[in-house]
Amino acid sequence: MDRIAAIAGLEYVRERCQILNKQNPPNDFFKTICESLNMAIAALQEPEPICWTKPLDDSTLMGMTKSELIEYVRICEKNAKVAMQTVDQQAKNVEKLLGVVCMKDKINKELAAHFKDMHGKPISIGSILINPDGYEFEVKFGIHKMFCPVDKEYMDTLGVYCTCSLFPEEVFPLGQTEEWAKIKEEEQ
Numbered sequence: 001m002d003r004i005a006a007i008a009g010l011e012y013v014r015e016r017c018q019i020l021n022k023q024n025p026p027n028d029f030f031k032t033i034c035e036s037l038n039m040a041i042a043a044l045q046e047p048e049p050i051c052w053t054k055p056l057d058d059s060t061l062m063g064m065t066k067s068e069l070i071e072y073v074r075i076c077e078k079n080a081k082v083a084m085q086t087v088d089q090q091a092k093n094v095e096k097l098l099g100v101v102c103m104k105d106k107i108n109k110e111l112a113a114h115f116k117d118m119h120g121k122p123i124s125i126g127s128i129l130i131n132p133d134g135y136e137f138e139v140k141f142g143i144h145k146m147f148c149p150v151d152k153e154y155m156d157t158l159g160v161y162c163t164c165s166l167f168p169e170e171v172f173p174l175g176q177t178e179e180w181a182k183i184k185e186e187e188q
Helices: 003-023 028-045 058-063 066-114
Strands: 128-130 136-148 153-164 167-172
Touching (some): 066 136
């Protein structure tokens, strides 16, 4: 990937981040990402020479054989390529992260529309639910293990689930929350 393509990719991710910041309540998460992207874009637009080794003075360079000079140049080229790949991967990682944030917002809207507690309060990711026995369950979203009755083994799945501090290795489905769940009120 060349420098211009890397800049274009980072600018695209920055624009998506700014759009998400306007669609959601402003927070430090998007602000921090935008600031990081601005610094990365500025560094690529006016790159400072990256120096992985200490600069060689003229006398050292003059004393090197042709094959040593070629090896030194190849190492510098390889390091520059690795640096560009790193920037490219970071841009992809940020884009994936922003996609997950958008997905969580959509999931929270669906949760609030379809899952309520016993008192009709909407449930969202991060809600602490209390069952009639007093156990607390946290609503989460992400990759987790669920048992597949067909294959008779635990498999990775992506979705909404609950965890309970008494059973840290287990995940639980939300189920009929209107029948068992009460949202824990935040203590002031």
